[in-house]
Amino acid sequence: MPVLIVLLTYPALSQDFKVTLLGTGNPRPTIHRFGPSILVQAGKENLLFDCGRGATMRLNQLKVEQIDGLFLTHLHSDHIVGIPDLWLTGWEMGRQVPLRVWGPQGTRQMMAHLAEAYSFDIHIRRDVDQHLSPRGVKVEATDIDQGVVYQHGDLKVTAFTVEHGLVQPAFGYRIDYGRHSVVLSGDTRYSENLIRFAQGTDVLIHEVIDPEAYSAFVNSYTPEEKARVVGHHTTPEDAGKVFTKVAPKLAVYSHIVPPEVPDVVPHTRKTYAGPLEVGEDLMSIEIGERVRVTATTR
């Protein structure tokens, strides 16, 4: 009965593909938008993309105790500051296998330095007091280039370079699962390479900066420095152009600058008429024959 097997397999695959925005903010702390982090669940696997402030708290809200891999878009602190929590708390909660991390050049070195920074705690919990798994606190870190960086069964993760000013390389990711896919922009300004890699995707999750709201935002930066920051990110009008060229079933904003919601939708509508959501922490997107958005109450 091979036909029957195919019919049963594909719907099951589709329903098992879910993306949850754990943090939709940026460096500035705000209780409503934790640091950048996105969970992709495909079948039995939980893959995390970036690990900003509070990512482990959000995983706990979703009752996800362990992840199968962490992928970093770039090494700006807002995207990585939650790693010690994820790594060491996950170990304390029973992880028996090394934490696997993929990221741009410098990732291996950073993870080695973290092991040094936390050596006291690691020694106490591993060798002296709780005798936690020596294997569970290990890290397997890989510095990546553009291309397929992870493949397991029907799940494939492809990294592609984006444009984030002087932060090079910076990556976006495309995650394919069976016949469906999601693309995460990472931090970037308008990127033709992203448009190329995102062709045919179901869902495109993209960062955005509101230049007017950001220039009015009070921080220590001069107007020139603020202009440089804007130049490293994507305006709503440019994001709309990207969405129009990719034509996903759903476009979603995450990594929203400034964090207190600027009204980015009207500006996006100048260049894009398709489906659009402004992301919120714990918003989930189920990707199958249809794309379905659900928001979890915090």
Ligand SMILES: [Zn+2]
């Ligand atoms: Zn960022």
Ligand SMILES: [Zn+2]
């Ligand atoms: Zn950045």
